[in-house]
Structures are given as C-alpha cells and as structure tokens.
Amino acid sequence: MIVEEKPTDLWDIADLNHLKLELNRLPAVDVGDYISELASERQAIAFRLLNKSQAIDVFEYLPLEVREGLINSLHDAHVCQIVEAMRPDDRAELFDELPAGVVKRLVQQLSPMERQATATILGYAEGTAGRVMTTEYVRLREGLTVGEALNKIRLGDRDKETIYYAYVTDDNRKLLQVVSLRQLLFSLPDALIGDIGSSRAIKARTEMPQEEVAQLMKRYDLLALPVVDREDRLVGIITIDDVVDILEEEATEDIQKLAGVSGGDEAALSPPLITITKRLPWLLGVMGLYVGAASAIAPFQQIIAHVPVLAVIMPIFSNTGGTVGIQSLTVTIRGLGIGEVTPKDTFRILRKELLAGLGTALTLGTTLILLSLIWTPPESRWVALVAGLVMAINVFVAVTLGTILPMWFKRLNLDPALISGPLLTTMLDAVGFMIFLSLISVSLNVFHLQP
Numbered sequence: 001m002i003v004e005e006k007p008t009d010l011w012d013i014a015d016l017n018h019l020k021l022e023l024n025r026l027p028a029v030d031v032g033d034y035i036s037e038l039a040s041e042r043q044a045i046a047f048r049l050l051n052k053s054q055a056i057d058v059f060e061y062l063p064l065e066v067r068e069g070l071i072n073s074l075h076d077a078h079v080c081q082i083v084e085a086m087r088p089d090d091r092a093e094l095f096d097e098l099p100a101g102v103v104k105r106l107v108q109q110l111s112p113m114e115r116q117a118t119a120t121i122l123g124y125a126e127g128t129a130g131r132v133m134t135t136e137y138v139r140l141r142e143g144l145t146v147g148e149a150l151n152k153i154r155l156g157d158r159d160k161e162t163i164y165y166a167y168v169t170d171d172n173r174k175l176l177q178v179v180s181l182r183q184l185l186f187s188l189p190d191a192l193i194g195d196i197g198s199s200r201a202i203k204a205r206t207e208m209p210q211e212e213v214a215q216l217m218k219r220y221d222l223l224a225l226p227v228v229d230r231e232d233r234l235v236g237i238i239t240i241d242d243v244v245d246i247l248e249e250e251a252t253e254d255i256q257k258l259a260g261v262s263g264g265d266e267a268a269l270s271p272p273l274i275t276i277t278k279r280l281p282w283l284l285g286v287m288g289l290y291v292g293a294a295s296a297i298a299p300f301q302q303i304i305a306h307v308p309v310l311a312v313i314m315p316i317f318s319n320t321g322g323t324v325g326i327q328s329l330t331v332t333i334r335g336l337g338i339g340e341v342t343p344k345d346t347f348r349i350l351r352k353e354l355l356a357g358l359g360t361a362l363t364l365g366t367t368l369i370l371l372s373l374i375w376t377p378p379e380s381r382w383v384a385l386v387a388g389l390v391m392a393i394n395v396f397v398a399v400t401l402g403t404i405l406p407m408w409f410k411r412l413n414l415d416p417a418l419i420s421g422p423l424l425t426t427m428l429d430a431v432g433f434m435i436f437l438s439l440i441s442v443s444l445n446v447f448h449l450q451p
Contacts, residue, residue, distance in 0.1 A: 020049040028054060032061030044073040056085045064097045071102060080109040087161055088114070089134040089242065092121040120235070129213045130206035132246065133227045133236030138166040140193060142176055147189030149179075162239050164223045168197055173233040175201060175226055203228050206235060213238055214246045215339040254337055257415070282422065289426040296430045300437040307440060309376045313387045314433065316371070320364060321394035321432050322425030328353055328402025329424055333416045336406060346407045353399040360399075361392035386443060390436040398428050 013019045023031050023046065035046050035058065047070055050058060059067060059082050071079050083091060083106050095103045095118065107115060117135045124130025138157045140149050153163055166184070168177035177197035187196050203226045204213050217225050217240065227236045297304075304310050332349060335341040341349060365388040372384030401424060406416035 016049065019046070023049050024051050024054050028057035029061045031058045036063055036066050040069055044070055047074070048078075052081065052085075056082055060086065060090050064094075067094065068098060068102070071098075071106070076105075076109065079106070084110055084114055087134055088117040088121055088136065089132060089236075091118050092131070095122065096126070124206055127210050128206060129204040129208040129210060129227050129238060130235070132210050132213070132242050133206075133238050134161050134242075135236045136161045137224075137226075137234075137237040138163050139173075139234070140166050140168045140179070142168050142170060142194060144193050145189060146184055146187045146191045146193060146196070149193050150184055150189075153184075162224050162237070165226075165237075166193075167201075167226055167234055167237075168193060169234050173235075175203065175228055175232060175234045177201065178226065201226060204238065205230070210246045211250050211337065212339075214243045214250070217243050219339075250337065254333060286422040286426060289423065290429070293426055293430040293433060296434045297437065300441060303437060303441050303444065306444070307380065307383060309372070309380060309383060310437070310440065312375050313368070313372055313383070314436065317368060317387065317391045317394055317432055317436070318429050320368075320391065321398050321428045322421075324357075324360065324364075324395050325398035325402045325424045325428050326421045328399045329406060329421065332403050332406045336410055336416050343407045343411045346404065349407075350400065350403045353403050354396065357395050357399040361395040364395060365389065365392035382443060383440065386439050387436070390432060390439065393435060394428060394432045397431055398424075401427065 013022060023034075026034075031050070031054070035043050038046055043066060047055065047058070059070070062070070083094075086094070091114070095106070098106075107118070110118065120135060121131060121133065136159070138153055138160055140152065144152070149166065153166065157163060164181050166179050166181070167175060168179060169175055177194065177199050178201040179193050179197035183196045184193075202216065202220050202222065204216060206227055206229050213225065216222075217238070223240050225238045226234055227238060229235050332341075335349070368391045369384045369388035372387045373381060376383050405424070409416045
C-alpha cells in the first residue's frame with residue numbers, strides 16, 4: 001500500500017535554503033497554493049527560489065492576479081523563460097486574461113515558433129475546440145514502420161504534451177490515421193503503421209463548441225482528440241486535462257447562471273467590486289420582475305384586506321411552486337448540458353414531468369389544504385380548497401415552464417442556463433398570485449361566499 005507522505009509545514013520554515021529545498025520537492029499544485037497565500041511582496045521572493053522546471057509548472061497553477069503580479073515584479077528574462085516554456089494552450093489562456101499592454105510585451109519576447117503557435121490558438125473564437133487545443137502533438141508520416149515511428153517519438157517528441165496517440169498525416173497535414181502508443185509497443189518493428197492504425201479517426205472541427213468536445217471525448221473514452229480545420233488538416237489536439245477544465249468551467253457557469261450571477265464566472269474569492277458587478281444587474285432585474293408580480297397583486301388589495309388569511313397562504317404556494325419549477329429547470333438544463341437530451345425530446349420530457357407533476361400536485365395541494373384549514377376560521381374554510389386547487393395548478397405551470405423554456409432557448413442557439421432560477425420563480429409568482437386572487441374574487445362576488 002502506498003501512503004502519501006505528509007507535507008512539511010512551509011509556514012514554519014524560516015531558513016531560505018531549507019524553504020528552497022522543500023518548494024522544489026513538493027508537487028507544483030501545492031507550491032502554487034502556498035505562494036498564493038503569501039503577502040504580495042513575498043510571492044516573488046518565494047517564486048525565485050524555484051528551479052526552472054518547477055517554476056514553469058507552478059506558474060500554471062497560480063491565480064491570475066498572482067501571475068500578473070509576478071510578471072510585473074520579475075526580470076523580463078525570467079518571465080520570458082517561463083512564458084516561452086508554457087504549453088501553447090496554457091499560454092493562450094493566460095494572454096486572454098492579461099491586460100493588452102502586458103500581452104504585447106510578452107508576445108514580443110517569444111520565439112517565432114511559439115509566437116506562431118500562440119497566434120494560431122488565439123485566432124479561434126472563445127469556447128471552441130480551436131481555442132482550447134494545443135499544437136503540441138505526435139505527428140507521423142505515412143509509410144513509416146513501427147520501429148521508425150518509435151525512434152521518431154523517442155528522439156523528437158520527448159517534450160510533447162501527450163504521446164498516448166500518434167497522428168498519421170500526408171505532406172499537407174491531412175489526417176489519415178490515428179495509432180495508439182499501445183499499438184506501437186505491441187506490434188513488430190517491421191510492421192507498417194498504416195496496417196495497425198485506424199483510419200476512422202474521431203475528430204473535432206476547430207469551430208466545434210468546447211462542451212461538445214467534452215461530450216465527444218466522454219462518449220468514446222478518449223485521452224486525446226485530434227482537431228482539424230475546414231480542409232481536414234490536423235492543427236492540434238485536445239487532451240483529457242483540458243476536458244476536465246472544460247467540464248468544470250461549464251458546470252460552474254451553468255450553476256451560477258441558474259442563481260442569477262452574470263457571466264457565470266465569479267470566483268469565491270473575487271474582489272467585492274467584481275461580486276457587485278456580477279450580481280447587482282440580476283438583482284435589479286429581478287426586482288423589476290417582482291414589480292410585475294406585485295402589480296398582479298395590487299388590484300386585489302381590498303380582497304386581501306377582506307380575507308386576511310390570504311397573506312399567510314400566498315407565500316407558501318409561491319415558494320413551493322418556485323422550487324418545483326427550479327427542480328424541473330435544473331434537470332432539463334443538466335440533460336441538455338451533457339447531451340442526454342436535445343430539443344427534439346421536448347414533448348417526451350414534458351410528458352414525463354406532467355405525469356410526475358400529477359402526483360406532486362395532488363400531494364402538495366392536499367398538504368396546503370390541511371395547513372390552510374388550521375389558519376382559516378370556520379366560515380372561511382372554502383379558502384383552503386381554493387388554495388389547494390391553485391397549488392396544483394401552479395405545479396403544472398412550473399414543470400411546464402421549467403421544461404419548455406430551456407428547450408426553447410436551445411432551439412434559438414442561446415445558453416439554456418440564461419433561464420435563471422430567480423427569473424422562473426418570479427414568473428411563477430405572478431401567475432400563481434393572479435390565479436389565486438382571481439379565484440378568491442370570483443368566489444366572493446359570484447358565489448357570494450363570506451369570509
């Protein structure tokens with residue numbers, strides 16, 4: 001059994017030589033966490049203690065604000081070494097986040113080859129396969145033997161990001177075959193790679209959305225996926241670690257959008273100003289929507305004054321109906337996000353939700369009737385029946401909107417997560433209040449029922 005060694009507490013180390021030894025011994029991700037927690041004036045000191053290879057690895061695990069601070073505080077030669085040694089996709093991601101002036105300075109210091117690789121990736125739209133791919137991959141010429149291919153990988157591809165797959169292309173870089181390292185290792189040296197490789201390569205186009213790339217790799221259990229341009233030329237690969245980042249990014253974005261956080265990319269430790277910027281627009285928008293819901297109540301103020309128990313009952317079916325809608329909305333968006341369903345499945349999902357909603361409506365409606373009977377005086381018991389009926393109706397409206405709205409957005413090529421929870425609950429409140437108070441009004445005026 002392998003037992004993980006307990007890391008040394010770096011905070012207790014006062015001697016710089018000892019600290020240097022420990023920092024270069026620990027995993028890069030742990031060193032990145034340590035440096036991130038230091039005061040800004042000490043981060044550069046700790047980073048300078050790292051050897052070159054460790055510094056390159058650690059730099060990629062640091063938060064953006066720490067990396068930007070190091071770029072400004074370290075010597076240009078040191079920064080150039082680190083940025084030059086980064087993977088092209090990681091470098092492009094860094095450049096995306098840095099100020100334009102800093103990026104321009106760093107690009108000028110790159111070698112022509114690395115500058116071209118970075119420019120290639122940055123040339124594709126954000127959120128596409130081309131933007132998240134790396135241009136470092138193992139490329140083989142057609143006609144090689146297995147022995148020649150292994151020699152080529154051993155001598156020339158040592159620094160490639162992954163060697164699990166090799167890609168056979170013609171002189172124009174058109175992708176012909178994919179051969180795995182397993183196939184190369186267990187084949188005879190004189191065998192031709194054309195005889196062992198697969199010509200039915202699963203591949204992504206540069207313009208394919210990154211979430212579809214993740215679904216493709218998950219479906220076929222791939223460690224890497226080749227990316228081709230419109231002429232079917234191999235331009236890069238997407239590796240499994242990129243897919244993990246994509247899935248985390250997409251899940252974070254969807255969760256935050258459902259909660260009404262603009263952009264869906266707020267970090268837990270974001271500065272207060274960023275938090276305000278991300279949240280306040282939605283909160284103001286929701287307040288505006290609630291003005292609409294309040295407007296639905298305004299004409300019934302005399303009814304509420306006449307039947308005071310309504311003020312007790314209304315928040316219950318309002319909150320419960322909103323929760324039912326968010327449940328349906330969340331399940332539908334999750335299904336769309338992982339490719340489990342498409343807009344073509346709208347009526348199948350709606351049928352399932354309505355059947356499930358029938359049982360939910362009966363249960364919640366009956367429960368609200370029983371609760372309302374506790375609060376209503378004997379002469380107003382009919383109010384409990386109306387409340388139970390409206391609860392059942394609100395459940396059906398909630399599951400319908402929670403299913404149809406994200407599907408409709410998907411058909412319009414919009415992000416279904418834009419249908420946030422606050423938006424849906426506000427719509428349900430307006431509908432529920434209008435139905436409930438209208439039925440109470442009809443009961444009082446038409447049937448002459450008395451509170």
